[in-house]
Amino acid sequence: MASVLVVEDEPRTRDRLAGIITAHPRLRLLAHAGSLAEARAVIAGDLPDVVLLDLGLPDGNGLSLLEELRTRGRDIGVLVISVLGDEGSVLHAIERGAGGYLLKDASDADVVAAIDQLLAGGAPLSPSIAVHLMRRLQLPPPDAQRQLEANVGLNQRELDLLKLIAKGLSYDEVGQLMGLRYNTITSYAKELYRKLQVHSRAEAVYEAQQLGLVGRP
Amino acid sequence: MRAFDSWLEGSTALALRRAVRTTLRAAWWWLPGLILVSLLLLRMVPDLQQWRIAEVRLSECGLQPQARAQQLPMFIRGVGCMLLKAEHDLAGQDLQDRALLLSGVGRDVRIWINGVQVRQFDPNPHFDSTTIPLLQPLHSSTLLNGSNEILLQLRSGSGLFDRSFVGALLVGPNELLQSVHRRSIRIGAEGAQLSIVVALAIVLMALPIAWSRPGDSSYRWFVLAVLSSQIYVWNMAWPLRPAPTLLWHLLAHGGLAIALWSISRYSLRVAGRTDEGNRRLDQVALVGLAGLLLAVFDTSGGNPALVGDVVFRISLLAQLLMLANFWWHRRDNALARWMACAAMLCLWLGITDSLRVFGILSPPLSPYVLHWGILYVLGVLLVSQLRHMLAALATAERSQERLSEALDQRSRQLQREFTLRQQAEQAQALAEERQRIMRDMHDGVGGQLVALIGQVEAGKLDVGLLKPQLRRSLDDLRLMIDSLDDACADLSVALGMLRQRLQPSLKGLPLEVHWQTAHLPDLAPCPPEVVLQVLRIVQESITNAIKHARCHRLAICADWADGWLKLSISDDGVGLPANAPPGRGLPGMRQRAAGISAELQISALQPGTRIELRLRLGRA
Numbered sequence: 001m002a003s004v005l006v007v008e009d010e011p012r013t014r015d016r017l018a019g020i021i022t023a024h025p026r027l028r029l030l031a032h033a034g035s036l037a038e039a040r041a042v043i044a045g046d047l048p049d050v051v052l053l054d055l056g057l058p059d060g061n062g063l064s065l066l067e068e069l070r071t072r073g074r075d076i077g078v079l080v081i082s083v084l085g086d087e088g089s090v091l092h093a094i095e096r097g098a099g100g101y102l103l104k105d106a107s108d109a110d111v112v113a114a115i116d117q118l119l120a121g122g123a124p125l126s127p128s129i130a131v132h133l134m135r136r137l138q139l140p141p142p143d144a145q146r147q148l149e150a151n152v153g154l155n156q157r158e159l160d161l162l163k164l165i166a167k168g169l170s171y172d173e174v175g176q177l178m179g180l181r182y183n184t185i186t187s188y189a190k191e192l193y194r195k196l197q198v199h200s201r202a203e204a205v206y207e208a209q210q211l212g213l214v215g216r217p
Numbered sequence: 218m219r220a221f222d223s224w225l226e227g228s229t230a231l232a233l234r235r236a237v238r239t240t241l242r243a244a245w246w247w248l249p250g251l252i253l254v255s256l257l258l259l260r261m262v263p264d265l266q267q268w269r270i271a272e273v274r275l276s277e278c279g280l281q282p283q284a285r286a287q288q289l290p291m292f293i294r295g296v297g298c299m300l301l302k303a304e305h306d307l308a309g310q311d312l313q314d315r316a317l318l319l320s321g322v323g324r325d326v327r328i329w330i331n332g333v334q335v336r337q338f339d340p341n342p343h344f345d346s347t348t349i350p351l352l353q354p355l356h357s358s359t360l361l362n363g364s365n366e367i368l369l370q371l372r373s374g375s376g377l378f379d380r381s382f383v384g385a386l387l388v389g390p391n392e393l394l395q396s397v398h399r400r401s402i403r404i405g406a407e408g409a410q411l412s413i414v415v416a417l418a419i420v421l422m423a424l425p426i427a428w429s430r431p432g433d434s435s436y437r438w439f440v441l442a443v444l445s446s447q448i449y450v451w452n453m454a455w456p457l458r459p460a461p462t463l464l465w466h467l468l469a470h471g472g473l474a475i476a477l478w479s480i481s482r483y484s485l486r487v488a489g490r491t492d493e494g495n496r497r498l499d500q501v502a503l504v505g506l507a508g509l510l511l512a513v514f515d516t517s518g519g520n521p522a523l524v525g526d527v528v529f530r531i532s533l534l535a536q537l538l539m540l541a542n543f544w545w546h547r548r549d550n551a552l553a554r555w556m557a558c559a560a561m562l563c564l565w566l567g568i569t570d571s572l573r574v575f576g577i578l579s580p581p582l583s584p585y586v587l588h589w590g591i592l593y594v595l596g597v598l599l600v601s602q603l604r605h606m607l608a609a610l611a612t613a614e615r616s617q618e619r620l621s622e623a624l625d626q627r628s629r630q631l632q633r634e635f636t637l638r639q640q641a642e643q644a645q646a647l648a649e650e651r652q653r654i655m656r657d658m659h660d661g662v663g664g665q666l667v668a669l670i671g672q673v674e675a676g677k678l679d680v681g682l683l684k685p686q687l688r689r690s691l692d693d694l695r696l697m698i699d700s701l702d703d704a705c706a707d708l709s710v711a712l713g714m715l716r717q718r719l720q721p722s723l724k725g726l727p728l729e730v731h732w733q734t735a736h737l738p739d740l741a742p743c744p745p746e747v748v749l750q751v752l753r754i755v756q757e758s759i760t761n762a763i764k765h766a767r768c769h770r771l772a773i774c775a776d777w778a779d780g781w782l783k784l785s786i787s788d789d790g791v792g793l794p795a796n797a798p799p800g801r802g803l804p805g806m807r808q809r810a811a812g813i814s815a816e817l818q819i820s821a822l823q824p825g826t827r828i829e830l831r832l833r834l835g836r837a
Contacts, residue, residue, distance in 0.1 A: 086698045105691065110721060127713030131704035166704075167735040168713025170720070 002119055003030040005048035007039045007065065008081060009057050013104055017052055017081075020108050027115065036060045040068070047074055050115055052102060054081045055089060066096045077118040087128040094193055095200040100124040122186025123193045130166040133192050134159065137199055154195075161188055253593060301369040305388045308364075312357040316391035318398055319351040321383040323371035326351065330359050330367055352398045354391055412592040419599050420444060422606065653746055654697070661693040661753075689760075692718065696756065700749035706742035707837065708751060708782060709734065712775060715752050719759065726763065734775040739837035740782065750809045751784070751832065754817070757806055758786035758828045766790025766826060782834040787827040793819070 004021045006029070008014040014032050021029045030048045033039040036059045042048075051069065055062040062080070069076050080093040080101040090101045100123050102114050117124065125133075137154045154162070157178075164174045171185045180188075240247075307315075317328065317335075326338040336353050371383065387394060420440050427437045669686055672678045695718055705711035712734045723730050743751075755773065762768050768790030776783045803819065806828075810817035815832040 084695055084698050087702050087704065107721065126717050127710050128699070128702050128704040131707070131710050135704075164735065166707075166710050166713055167737060168710075168716035168732065169735045173735070 001026060001028045002049040002115075003028045003046070004050045004052065004115065005030045005039065005042055006032040006052045007034075007036075007057070007062065008032070008052065008054040009034045010054070013054075013081070017111065020111050021115075024112055027112075034058075036062070036065055039065055043069065043072070047072060047076060050077045050079065050118060052079050052081055052115075053098070055093065063093060063096050066093065066098060070097045077115075079114055079118060085126075087126065087132065091129060091132050094129070095196055097197055099190070099193065117186060120183070120186065121190050122183075123189040125162075125165050125171075125189045125192070127166045127168050130162040133196060134162045134166070137192070137195055154192075158188060158192060161185065162192070249596075250593060301371070301383060301386070303367045303369070303386060305365045305367060306363065307360060307388070308362060310362075312360045312362060314391045315355045315357070315360060315388060316394045317353040317355055317367070318385065318387040318389070318394045319353070319369070319383070320385045320401075321371065323383075325370070325372040327370040328353060328367070329369075330355065331361060331365055333359050335359060352394060355388070408592055412595060415592060415595045415599055416444070419595060419602060422599070422602055426606075650745075654701075657697055657746075657749060661697065662690045665690040665693070688722070692756065693753070696752045697749060700745045700752060705748055706745070708740050708743055708748060708834065709737035709775070711743075711748045711752055712737070712755070712784075715755060716773075719756070723759075728763065728768070729770045731770070731772040731774075734773065737775050737777055737782075740777065741835040741837055743834065747813045747832075750813045751815070751830065754806050754809055754828075754830055755784060755786060761803075762786065762788035762790060762826070766792065768825060777834070777836070780833060780835055782832045784830040784832075785827055787822060787825060789822070789825040792821050792824055792826050 004027055006014055006017045006021070008017065011034070014034065018029055018032045021027045027050075030046060031042045033042055034057075036057050039051075051065075053062045053065060066078060069078065078093075078098045080090060080098045081104055082090055082101045083104045085101060085103050090098075093101065099118050100114060102111060106114070114124065134154065137158075160178065161174060161180075164177060165171075169177070171182055174180070175182055175185055178185075317330075319326070319328070324339055326336070327334060328336040328338075335355065336351070338351060365388070367386065367388070369383065369386065423440050427440050665686060669678075669683070669690075696715070699705050699711060699714045699718070702714075705714055716732050716734065759771065759773070762771055766788045768788035770789045772785075772787045774783075774785050774787070807817050810830060813832070815830055818829040818831070820827050820829070
């Protein structure tokens with residue numbers, strides 16, 4: 001049983017999401033919180049497996065909670081709750097460690113499917129996110145690249161995958177074209193998310209070095 | 218002349234004061250000439266009166282010589298021979314270490330003392346007008362303690378201008394006469410050497426200018442002239458060289474004439490009096506050239522070298538007068554003042570020199586000083602050229618500074634203007650984009666919400682229709698947001714997004730949906746309004762097909778070929794009823810298509826309908 005924390009300030013959505021999770025046999029609702037403070041109080045005690053996180057909370061931005069969760073060490077899946085699914089804010093959240101996003105008006109089945117996918121180690125890749133990943137990871141700045149121990153650039157296979165997804169192909173169709181299984185593709189997606197996080201961290205370090213905020217190694 | 222004018226007006230004292238002040242202020246150009254002349258005069262006049270010959274008698278030898286009787290200098294013109302008899306009293310004087318010093322012009326010189334021939338001397342058998350500087354040491358046995366008789370024979374040539382003359386005939390201590398002789402030669406040599414140095418400096422300075430002005434020949438002429446003028450003085454600078462030849466003499470005088478001609482041309486050019494002045498100058502030059510040619514082809518048996526000498530002096534005089542004229546018209550020009558000063562000195566030296574050469578006026582043993590005048594002319598040129606170059610350099614530097622300053626200023630101004638313009642353009646783009654988004658909201662979500670509110674207020678709200686209508690509003694809002702995502706500027710990605718957006722709502726329908734959009738190439742970026750309208754048209758076509766056509770199969774195909782993107786949405790539904798009023802949304806779709814310059818075609822299938830959108834679009 002995977003435990004889920006719902007962080008959402010709007011009561012109706014919060015109750016609906018809590019209801020879906022409570023009703024599901026394989027999921028357990030750890031708690032629901034209406035603010036950052038409440039969420040912090042929950043995770044201080046017990047860590048959830050999955051967090052459904054709204055970004056616009058009354059006492060701050062949900063992104064700060066993402067940072068805190070990442071420092072806790074355990075692999076906690078975070079789905080950002082988005083009204084419009086606009087890629088700018090979603091991508092920003094992914095860079096901070098989110099594992100995907102959930103539309104507020106998603107059907108019950110879609111909510112469960114998204115949580116399942118996350119728990120199975122996958123991540124949703126929309127065409128627009130695919131294009132952003134391509135752009136951000138295909139040509140890392142040479143200096144930033146030098147700073148990295150691991151190469152976070154795209155390999156050819158990942159690039160092919162992203163190109164197909166950018167054109168709107170579903171995971172199944174991509175799998176057929178590339179001769180990959182569904183699970184392989186979701187793990188690819190996860191890996192791409194990870195790379196983007198590493199990449200954005202490396203860029204942050206690089207920028208900080210350029211600004212003289214931290215010393216050079 | 219200003220002083221003269223003022224005097225005419227009556228204020229003499231003022232005019233005098235002004236004249237003195239003007240002269241003193243201009244001292245920098247006449248003072249060097251004054252110093253030069255003083256130095257020359259100081260060195261030129263040795264006190265040799267006591268060594269003068271006591272008595273001079275002239276004997277005939279051919280034509281009658283013209284001479285002031287009993288007095289040196291004397292000269293003979295035309296074919297002739299001068300026999301000069303002089304007596305010199307050496308009573309009570311030491312007879313050891315005596316010498317005789319002769320200066321003059323002529324050839325076939327013979328000297329007897331007390332009946333004994335002591336010297337036979339012919340400077341140049343083909344060239345009988347060479348100035349003779351002759352020092353003859355005398356043996357004590359040939360001299361008498363009392364009155365001594367000196368007999369001198371001198372021959373002149375047979376040409377029109379030929380003449381010979383004796384300027385000085387001295388007997389005195391060997392040592393003293395030697396030093397006088399040496400000094401006389403040295404003064405000439407020094408002037409010549411200095412002149413050569415100055416000329417070389419001028420040439421060195423003028424050469425780069427001559428080279429840098431391929432279209433302007435005046436500087437090259439100038440260089441050539443300055444160089445050729447030095448042929449003349451070359452022999453005087455080193456008097457121990459072999460005696461000059463006829464060719465040398467012609468070359469030297471011709472070169473000097475060219476030099477004067479070109480220098481005058483140059484100064485006229487500088488003074489801006491080119492046309493009239495140069496015409497006159499060229500006439501003088503032509504006369505000089507004709508004279509030189511006449512001399513070369515003179516078959517009368519005369520002396521060509523002498524003709525060259527005469528022609529040169531005439532041209533010198535003419536050109537110096539022209540320089541004076543030039544100065545008269547350009548008194549305010551510094552170069553004109555220099556040139557006038559130099560011309561005056563040259564004129565004076567040239568006249569005295571000429572008078573000496575022609576035997577009319579001559580101090581004893583005066584050295585040949587014309588090239589000191591030439592030195593001054595060249596010096597003036599050198600200084601003026603230096604000033605000219607320095608002024609040009611300073612002007613160039615100043616103008617460069619001004620230019621770079623102006624450039625800086627201009628580029629700063631441009632930068633400012635550019636920034637302002639950029640800001641204005643950005644502001645305008647922003648405003649336009651806001652306006653567009655507002656219009657889109659108004660057309661889409663806003664309109665739909667207003668319609669819903671209207672229904673609610675009228676109490677006609679059908680709850681069953683509420684959800685799809687709200688869903689439609691949300692979908693439209695998402696389309697707008699997608700169209701603003703720069704990743705969706707590529708229509709192939711935007712279509713992918715649309716597909717993903719529609720996927721959940723299509724999933725539950727009893728409908729077979731085929732998307733054939735994945736094989737599109739990367740397309741050139743489209744502005745958001747085009748993306749939005751294309752997405753709206755496709756979405757509306759799909760909605761219409763599902764809602765009205767009751768279809769079972771739906772195919773969304775995209776093709777790109779030859780710069781055209783073709784999108785088609787085909788269904789197998791009931792199709793558009795014949796002669797029916799246009800279906801809902803169709804006029805709107807056409808309007809949208811027209812707004813982005815796309816072609817929209819609606820055609821009936823058997824069964825079904827196909828909506829085709831064609832849009833001109835390049836590849837990425």
